[in-house]
Amino acid sequence: MAFREKLLTVPPPIEVAGRYVKRYHVTADPDGIAAEVRDAAYRILPTLLPDPDGTPPATFVVLHRGGDTGAYLNVYSWVWDNVLHFRGAAAGQPVLGCPDTDPTHFVPTDRPWIGCVWELPPLLHERDAWVRHLLAPDTPDLTAYLADALPAGTTGDRS
Numbered sequence: 001m002a003f004r005e006k007l008l009t010v011p012p013p014i015e016v017a018g019r020y021v022k023r024y025h026v027t028a029d030p031d032g033i034a035a036e037v038r039d040a041a042y043r044i045l046p047t048l049l050p051d052p053d054g055t056p057p058a059t060f061v062v063l064h065r066g067g068d069t070g071a072y073l074n075v076y077s078w079v080w081d082n083v084l085h086f087r088g089a090a091a092g093q094p095v096l097g098c099p100d101t102d103p104t105h106f107v108p109t110d111r112p113w114i115g116c117v118w119e120l121p122p123l124l125h126e127r128d129a130w131v132r133h134l135l136a137p138d139t140p141d142l143t144a145y146l147a148d149a150l151p152a153g154t155t156g157d158r159s
Contacts, residue, residue, distance in 0.1 A: 040104035
């Protein structure tokens, strides 16, 4: 089967455990990610966040519903002023240590993988947005950073 880009949606940011979380959802399903999968992913999210270190408390996540039984939550948190802290969780994918094929049964993963080709597009945008709004200005603007999201569309074909 030929490679195809997936759909990317951008729900509004939320606050979780004292951090502001920008959200990206990836799926091939035009109806989006099922509510039960989304809700299960966000229930495990607090366990994947780093402790505060004085860096503005910002995180972005990529929630990806695979084409099989798998669902993946990639959590990227800004720490140490300009560094991304990564933690991930997966559901429904036994090869990643999931206990079953239930896409709502998320467990933390210990793999050093940071994302697949469909999950990576937000990384460049978020790097540039962090520099633009937090590192380059004389006065950092977390609110502007939170409002600056990669536009919804597809995971690729953005040139």
